[in-house]
Amino acid sequence: MNAAKRSIATTDHNNNAGRKIAVIGGGLGGLTAALAFARQGAEVSVYEQAAALTEVGAGIQITPNGARALDALGLADALSAKGLRAQAVMPMDGLSGATIARFDLTAQVPAYRFFHRAALIGILADACVAAGVKVHLNSRVTDYRPDGGFDVAGRTVKPDLTIGADGVQSVLRGRLNGAAQPFFTGQVAWRAIIDQPDAPPEARIWMFPGRHIVTYPLSEGRLNIVAVQERDQWADEGWHHADDPAHLRSAFADCCDPLGAILAKVDTVGLWGLFRHPVALNWYQGTCAILGDAAHPTLPFLAQGANLAVEDAYQLARATDAAADLGAGLAAYQAARKGRVTRAINAANANARNYHLGGVRRIVAHGGLRLIGRAAPGA
Numbered sequence: 171m172n173a174a175k176r177s178i179a180t181t182d183h184n185n186n187a188g189r190k191i192a193v194i195g196g197g198l199g200g201l202t203a204a205l206a207f208a209r210q211g212a213e214v215s216v217y218e219q220a221a222a223l224t225e226v227g228a229g230i231q232i233t234p235n236g237a238r239a240l241d242a243l244g245l246a247d248a249l250s251a252k253g254l255r256a257q258a259v260m261p262m263d264g265l266s267g268a269t270i271a272r273f274d275l276t277a278q279v280p281a282y283r284f285f286h287r288a289a290l291i292g293i294l295a296d297a298c299v300a301a302g303v304k305v306h307l308n309s310r311v312t313d314y315r316p317d318g319g320f321d322v323a324g325r326t327v328k329p330d331l332t333i334g335a336d337g338v339q340s341v342l343r344g345r346l347n348g349a350a351q352p353f354f355t356g357q358v359a360w361r362a363i364i365d366q367p368d369a370p371p372e373a374r375i376w377m378f379p380g381r382h383i384v385t386y387p388l389s390e391g392r393l394n395i396v397a398v399q400e401r402d403q404w405a406d407e408g409w410h411h412a413d414d415p416a417h418l419r420s421a422f423a424d425c426c427d428p429l430g431a432i433l434a435k436v437d438t439v440g441l442w443g444l445f446r447h448p449v450a451l452n453w454y455q456g457t458c459a460i461l462g463d464a465a466h467p468t469l470p471f472l473a474q475g476a477n478l479a480v481e482d483a484y485q486l487a488r489a490t491d492a493a494a495d496l497g498a499g500l501a502a503y504q505a506a507r508k509g510r511v512t513r514a515i516n517a518a519n520a521n522a523r524n525y526h527l528g529g530v531r532r533i534v535a536h537g538g539l540r541l542i543g544r545a546a547p548g549a
């Protein structure tokens with residue numbers, strides 16, 4: 171392996187070299203983990219239930235903390251080529267269109283960027299394949315065994331370390347922690363992408379009483395839209411419920427003209443309920459560990475779910491590389507991550523209130539949005 175590439179994720183100890191690592195789930199967290207372990211010389215296989223490594227059609231914000239881990243894995247050039255550099259985050263009055271505040275992002279290092287999810291997955295997937303990761307598609311893991319093995323595609327696999335990056339419905343999380351008790355937050359969200367070639371490179375949070383909309387541009391002249399409304403009831407957690415765009419427009423019928431023009435362009439929209447999950451108590455056991463949404467699903471009010479998953483993945487690779495004993499490395503991983511993740515999730519939960527008009531005074535009084543700053547994973 172290229173010595174320069176290898177050195178960026180490895181520690182002085184080199185304990186992951188030659189280890190057999192299985193990653194369950196080829197999302198942003200799983201692929202980052204696969205790449206980090208492969209950079210350290212591990213033999214890595216990813217098992218993904220879907221037929222392709224791709225993502226739902228939506229945007230994602232990669233903030234400096236997540237970018238720092240991705241840069242350290244050698245992806246800085248690809249991120250800069252495919253992402254759109256953010257200039258500012260701006261809370262707006264959705265009723266009048268007035269700008270409430272403008273938080274400048276131009277000094278952020280590494281850059282805060284907007285991506286189409288599929289583009290980000292593509293960057294990671296290409297890097298994984300180039301680093302020798304074996305990707306198994308159409309490979310749903312059906313059973314986890316107490317010895318760390320699992321069943322997939324009619325055979326049993328028993329690696330040195332099994333990483334559950336299998337998302338919000340993680341089976342491995344259940345194995346390590348028992349059944350979780352998520353609860354409906356009383357909020358639903360619509361998600362859409364429209365063509366909007368002239369959108370400025372800013373994340374705008376359009377606030378209303380009991381509602382808000384976040385818009386930000388993507389490459390190729392598109393605009394990503396997430397709209398949140400308070401509601402009493404919702405049946406199912408998941409991202410794939412199609413809705414009539416007229417429902418979105420009617421929920422924001424009182425919006426200002428610029429936002430109305432944006433919503434008028436929406437022709438396809440998904441709707442889903444937002445649920446809160448407790449942070450998992452146990453992130454590892456024996457030769458298994460969980461990361462990302464599998465360990466700590468988060469509400470999308472701080473743009474941190476994927477960024478935290480990326481940080482987890484990087485830290486998991488570093489902590490296990492540094493410890494001669496795998497169990498000690500897994501314990502160090504959990505100890506390094508849990509407090510920080512819990513703080514970020516609490517901040518995202520608080521923003522659920524702050525983003526609705528009653529919370530504007532709180533935001534300005536605290537000097538800005540609670541953006542995640544400079545913490546470097548594994549530093």
Ligand code: FAD
Pocket residue numbers: 194195196197198199200217218219220229230231232309310311312335336337338340341359361396461462463464468470472473474475476477478479
């Ligand atoms: P996932 O992305 O869910 O990946 C899990 C993978 O595992 C999937 O590919 C799945 O098919 C696979 N899988 C599941 N079970 C199995 C199995 N048994 N066998 C094999 N494969 C399996 N985060 C940010 O950082 N920035 C943002 O701007 C942002 N915006 C968001 C906006 C919205 C509206 C929402 C809802 C979330 C947002 N998030 C954001 C959160 C972010 O999308 C998630 O936290 C992140 O995608 C979690 O990554 P993951 O790899 O842990 O899980």
